[in-house]
Amino acid sequence: MNARADVILIGGGIFGQFAALTLAEAGRQVVLIDRAALWGEASSVNAGSLGVQNKLLELVPYARWSWEMWSRMAELLGADVGVSRAGGFRIAMTDVEAERLRVSALAQRATGLDVRLLDRGDLRAETPWLSREVVAATFSPEDGYASPTLVGPALRAAVAGAGVRIVEHARIASVRRRDGIEVETDRGAFRSRTLGITAGAWSAQCAAMLGVTLPIALDVNMVAVTESAPPTIGAMTSHARGILTLKQVANRSCLIGGGWQGIGTLDDRRKEVDYDQLVHNLRLAVRVVPGLACLNILRSWAGYEGVTPDSLPYLGRLGDYPDVFVGACARGGFTLGPLFGRLLGELIATGKTSRPIDLFNPRRFEYVESAHD
Ligand SMILES: Cc1cc2nc3c(=O)[nH]c(=O)nc-3n(C[C@H](O)[C@H](O)[C@H](O)COP(=O)(O)OP(=O)(O)OC[C@H]3O[C@@H](n4cnc5c(N)ncnc54)[C@H](O)[C@@H]3O)c2cc1C
Missing domain, CATH: 3.50.50.60 (FAD/NAD(P)-binding domain)
Structure with a gap:
């Protein structure tokens, strides 16, 4: 050839x-x-989140422009690829994180993103599936996900x-x-x-x-997926500190991610789940959405992500x-x-x-x- x-x-x-x-x-x-x-x-192998509000501020407009393509993906590719845009929450579990969310939402709003703040009272009324450890959140209707x-x-x-x-x-x-x-x-x-x-x-x-x-530095990210479950996660959810992502997808299983690190090197392309780290990821998930506690994890995996300085x-x-x-x-x-x-x-x-x-x-x-x- x-x-x-x-x-x-x-x-x-x-x-x-x-x-x-x-x-x-x-x-x-x-x-x-x-x-x-x-x-x-x-x-x-990624978790399929099409998040806008969890991006670095500089990337928020790019995520929104990319959504212009995601919204038409079925037409662009001639197939249903599981795109859903039901919005998503970004949550805080401490007052410091809540302040971070407030500042971040103001800056994001200035770029044109539709995002609103929810306090404890709003959360109790609107998101009963979130635990009481969640003290504040932002919601953007522009978040969503698709199926890799x-x-x-x-x-x-x-x-x-x-x-x-x-x-x-x-x-x-x-x-x-x-x-x-x-x-x-x-x-x-x-x-x-x-x-x-x-x-x-x-x-x-x-x-x-x-x-x-x-x-380019290397991250070895992990994702875990539960058995199919009754409605458990009301909408896509990420953590103010970027340490958790949660969603319940069309087949009703729940995906748990958040950048907890697995084990692997680029040269041999072997990557493995680090179960000690995964347990921290899962515990945090249950602290945020208590309904996850009774579900079985069916599978977990790791994947490489390149990171610039x-x-x-x-x-x-x-x-x-x-x-x-x-x-x-x-x-x-x-x-x-x-x-x-x-x-x-x-x-x-x-x-x-x-x-x-x-x-x-x-x-x-x-x-x-x-x-x-
Ligand atoms: C576990 C995990 C979860 C994630 N979750 C999310 C998420 O929910 N939402 C989100 O937006 N992003 C997520 N990401 C990030 C996202 O998946 C990546 O940023 C994105 O897929 C990178 O795409 P890419 O085309 O640059 O690289 P890749 O998809 O890695 O593709 C690179 C390709 O290059 C090929 N290649 C490498 N070296 C050579 C070579 N020498 N010669 C020929 N071919 C070569 C590889 O075989 C591979 O096919 C996640 C990442 C991981 C690992």
Whole structure:
């Protein structure tokens, strides 16, 4: 196999596939290479929250713009992918956290987000399923969730249907810039005019093949799911300190997440649940929603998430190269992935984006590095 294309994308999660779709729709020939099956890492194992109010303030407008795509996802992908927008709560269990929520809601409202504060009295009246340990909350009708399990096959079908050449289980031996881009894999060599790195937590390893250092730390996040239950969690719920996410999905099972850390390293791609940590996650869940106490956990799992030093994603040109781009590492990247994938596709296709991306310039940490020279 020795193929030419306009664009090669490395990594077929939500970023890579939405970038591929956008490029194909703009008439570009795209090769999407993944070293495993598409949709096999963070994009498939995440908790499915499409939260807006739990995002960093800078990312709130982006989450809302991404929702413009999520709201039309059934139409965009030609399939129901379990999108629900019933709103969500962000809760506080101490007065300090309540103050944090108040300040955060004011700032979020200034960006246009519909969010309101609830005090103890409001909570007792409106959310009897929340425990009395919850002292305050914010509610935004703009939060929701979707099913990563349903999005995966629907997105793949749309990408393949748009004419993208999908190359899976391909180990990349080298990436070179020599009169264009050359990617050597154990499934053949591919050439193109431009390259997009969309390899999630592994994007630093891909950038290193081109001699560029991209700072990315690793989180190993965990999720647990209960048996199917009667109505238990009234609406999607997250914690003011980002240590808990809860939702009850269409099949009536409850998903419990919140960034408690599992065990794993990137190199061997082995990740495991750390049960000591998971127990803390579950105890907190029960303190917030007591109805969870009587449910059995059916399954728990871990997944990798790449984290940048400022927790803002990378989106833009890599290093000094005019023909190499990166889109990776969004906190809440399932929520933001459709938009950021599309913006990356626009950037590669036209050199411009329909939303501002300066904040996400992958070169923003170069100054810090050279300051140590
Ligand atoms: C457990 C967990 C729960 C989460 N919950 C939520 C949530 O509820 N809501 C939310 O918004 N976000 C959530 N996230 C974050 C979100 O899932 C990620 O930010 C997002 O899916 C990242 O998408 P991606 O396309 O950048 O990366 P990935 O989905 O990880 O895709 C990267 C792809 O690159 C491929 N790849 C890597 N290296 C190479 C290489 N050298 N050559 C070829 N291919 C390569 C991989 O095989 C993979 O297919 C969660 C994450 C985890 C792990």
